[in-house]
Amino acid sequence: MLALDPRSLIAMAGVMATAMAIVLAFMRRHYPPGIRGLGYWAAAPLAWLVASVLYSGREGGLPDLLAVVGANTVLMLGTVLFHIGCQRFIGHPTRWPAWGLYLVASALGFAWFTYVEPNFQMRLVLFTTLVSAIYATNLHFLLRHGGKRLPVRMVQIVLAAHLAVLVLRLATALAGMAGAHLMEQTLLQTLYISAYVLTVLMLSIGAVLMATDRLVTELEHLATYDPLTQVFNRRALLERCEEELARSQRTGRGPCLMMLDLDHFKRLNDTHGHQHGDAVLVHFAHTTQSVLRRADRLGRYGGEEFMLLLPETGTQEARRVAQRIHTALAVGHRLDCQLSIGLTSWRGPDDTLDAMLARADQALYQAKAQGRNQTCIG
Numbered sequence: 001m002l003a004l005d006p007r008s009l010i011a012m013a014g015v016m017a018t019a020m021a022i023v024l025a026f027m028r029r030h031y032p033p034g035i036r037g038l039g040y041w042a043a044a045p046l047a048w049l050v051a052s053v054l055y056s057g058r059e060g061g062l063p064d065l066l067a068v069v070g071a072n073t074v075l076m077l078g079t080v081l082f083h084i085g086c087q088r089f090i091g092h093p094t095r096w097p098a099w100g101l102y103l104v105a106s107a108l109g110f111a112w113f114t115y116v117e118p119n120f121q122m123r124l125v126l127f128t129t130l131v132s133a134i135y136a137t138n139l140h141f142l143l144r145h146g147g148k149r150l151p152v153r154m155v156q157i158v159l160a161a162h163l164a165v166l167v168l169r170l171a172t173a174l175a176g177m178a179g180a181h182l183m184e185q186t187l188l189q190t191l192y193i194s195a196y197v198l199t200v201l202m203l204s205i206g207a208v209l210m211a212t213d214r215l216v217t218e219l220e221h222l223a224t225y226d227p228l229t230q231v232f233n234r235r236a237l238l239e240r241c242e243e244e245l246a247r248s249q250r251t252g253r254g255p256c257l258m259m260l261d262l263d264h265f266k267r268l269n270d271t272h273g274h275q276h277g278d279a280v281l282v283h284f285a286h287t288t289q290s291v292l293r294r295a296d297r298l299g300r301y302g303g304e305e306f307m308l309l310l311p312e313t314g315t316q317e318a319r320r321v322a323q324r325i326h327t328a329l330a331v332g333h334r335l336d337c338q339l340s341i342g343l344t345s346w347r348g349p350d351d352t353l354d355a356m357l358a359r360a361d362q363a364l365y366q367a368k369a370q371g372r373n374q375t376c377i378g
C-alpha cells in the first residue's frame with residue numbers, strides 16, 4: 001500500500017474540519033434552541049482545524065511550543081469539545097473544570113517530553129493514552145445514555161473504531177515502531193493519520209445526523225400530539241381510527257368510539273380563569289389516560305372535546321370504560337370535572353368512520369340534553 005505524505009493528509013483533515021464546522025455552526029443558528037450541543041460540536045472541528053495548522057507549521061519554523069505541545073493539546077481539546085457536545089445534546093451536566101485540568105496536565109506532559117526529556121516515542125505514548133481516554137469516556141457515555149437511535153449508534157461505532165486504531169498505535173509506539181517524527185512518510189503513519197481524517201469527518205457527520213434526527217422526532221411529536229394535554233391531536237387520532245377500521249375489516253373485531261365533552265366548561269373558564277381551565281384539561285387527559293388500556297387512544301378533538309378509540313371493544317366493555325372515566329374524575333381532586341360521553345360501536349364491514357363519528361356525536365348531544373354527566377349510546 002502507498003505511504004502518503006502526512007502533510008497532505010493533515011491538510012485534508014483541516015479542510016474537512018472547516019467544512020463541518022461551517023455546517024454545524026449553521027445548524028446551531030437555525031435549529032431550535034432545544035437541540036443542544038451544536039455549539040460545542042461546531043467548535044470541535046474548529047479545534048481540529050487549528051491543530052492541523054499547528055502540526056503543519058512545524059516544518060515552516062513554528063516553535064515546538066505551538067507545533068507540538070499546542071497542536072497535541074488543541075487536538076485533545078477538540079475531542080473534549082465533541083464529548084461535551086454529546087453531553088449537552090443528551091442533557092447531562094458537563095464537567096468543564098475537570099476537563100480543563102486534564103488538558104493543562106496533558107500540555108505539561110507534552111512540554112516535558114519536548115523540552116526536558118525530548119522523546120518523540122514517549123510523547124506519542126502519552127498523547128495516544130490521553131486521547132484514548134477521552135474517546136473511551138465518550139463511548140462509555142453514549143453507550144449508557146445515548147439511546148438506540150441509528151445516528152448515535154454510528155457515532156459509537158466511529159468512536160470504538162478510532163479507539164481500536166489508537167490502541168494499535170500505542171502498541172506500535174511501545175514496540176518502538178513509532179518512527180522518528182510525525183511527518184515521516186511511512187505506511188503506519190499513513191494509516192494512523194488517514195484514520196484520524198476519517199474520524200474527524202465521521203464524528204462531525206454523526207453530530208449532524210444526531211441533531212437532524214432529534215429535529216425530525218420533535219417535529220413528528222408536534223405534528224402528532226396536542227401541545228397542552230399531550231394526547232393525540234385530531235388529525236393523528238383520526239388517522240389511527242382509519243387504521244383501526246381497516247384492521248377490523250381483516251379481523252372482524254371492531255372498535256368503539258367515544259366523544260367526550262367537558263360539562264359547563266365555559267362557566268368554569270369564566271369563573272376561575274382560562275389558566276384554571278387549561279389545568280382542568282390537562283388533569284382530565286391525564287386522569288382518563290390512567291384508566292385506559294395501552295391499546296386505547298385518547299385524542300383532543302378540539303377545545304374541551306376529546307375522542308377516544310377503543311380497539312376491539314364491545315359496547316358493554318366500552319360502557320364500563322366510560323363509567324371508570326366518570327368515576328376517576330369525581331374523586332374530590334381540586335381540578336375534577338364532569339363530562340358527557342357519546343359512545344358508539346362498530347357495526348360491521350360496511351360501517352365507516354364518518355358514520356361512527358356522526359353516531360357518537362348524536363349520542364353526545366343526547367347526553368347533554370338529558371342533563372349532562374352521563375354516557376349515551378348511539
Ligand SMILES: Nc1nc2c(ncn2[C@@H]2O[C@H](COP(=O)(O)OP(=O)(O)OP(=O)(O)O)[C@@H](O)[C@H]2O)c(=O)[nH]1
Nearest residue numbers: 261262263264265266267269274275277278303304
Ligand atoms: N381554558 C381553555 N378553554 C378552552 C380551550 N379551548 C376551548 N376552551 C373554552 O371552552 C369553552 C367551551 O364552551 P361551550 O362550547 O359553550 O361548552 P360548555 O360551556 O362546556 O357547555 P356544554 O358543553 O354544553 O356543557 C369555551 O369558553 C372555550 O373558550 C382551551 O384550550 N383552554
